[in-house]
Amino acid sequence: SQQGEEDPQALSIQEGENATMNCSYKTSINNLQWYRQNSGRGLVHLILIRSNEREKHSGRLRVTLDTSKKSSSLLITASRAADTASYFCATDGGKLVFGKGTKLTVNP
């Protein structure tokens, strides 16, 4: 299956700390995307990293991609309570396939 698998399934941290979420997948991809989903809401696109890129930044977000290991990580620096949400990686090998997500809780 192309589906990404996020790790950990749940993460609880204090405000100001960094949060790291990992994603592993099995097949070749065109790009990998990260999305955020607040409870009971739709998904919001965060960042897209292409298969020929190794690292990408967007504000407090840093994404890495290692195609040899078929893995990606999402780092959120200086987390805020508003970052509390589920984070999904989605692999793009012709269609978007989502992983099960990491539920992040940032405690004030």
Place this chain on the structure above:
Amino acid sequence: DAMVIQNPRYQVTQFGKPVTLSCSQTLNHNVMYWYQQKSSQAPKLLFHYYDKDFNNEADTPDNFQSRRPNTSFCFLDIRSPGLGDAAMYLCATSRVAGGVGTQYFGPGTRLTVL
């Protein structure tokens, strides 16, 4: 603001009673998708339209149908909802099909089947 709108946000239906969920977009995107997301699970693609071309996922039950009368609107019809169809239904759009593209999601419709 350009966006993806889903109506209703919450839908309650009875077992076996047909239901239609709607999605509209102001982004003028070619592609519209329908996903099913059950509690604490990954969104699962049901089907998508590239313009008027309908693409069904192999494992999408026949109970689920879709219509796209024009670029802006797309509907999800569930002909005979079962208890197992209770889920969040997410509509999304993208400028290009599948690869190399960001998808823009609506807020979802939470379907309850009694």
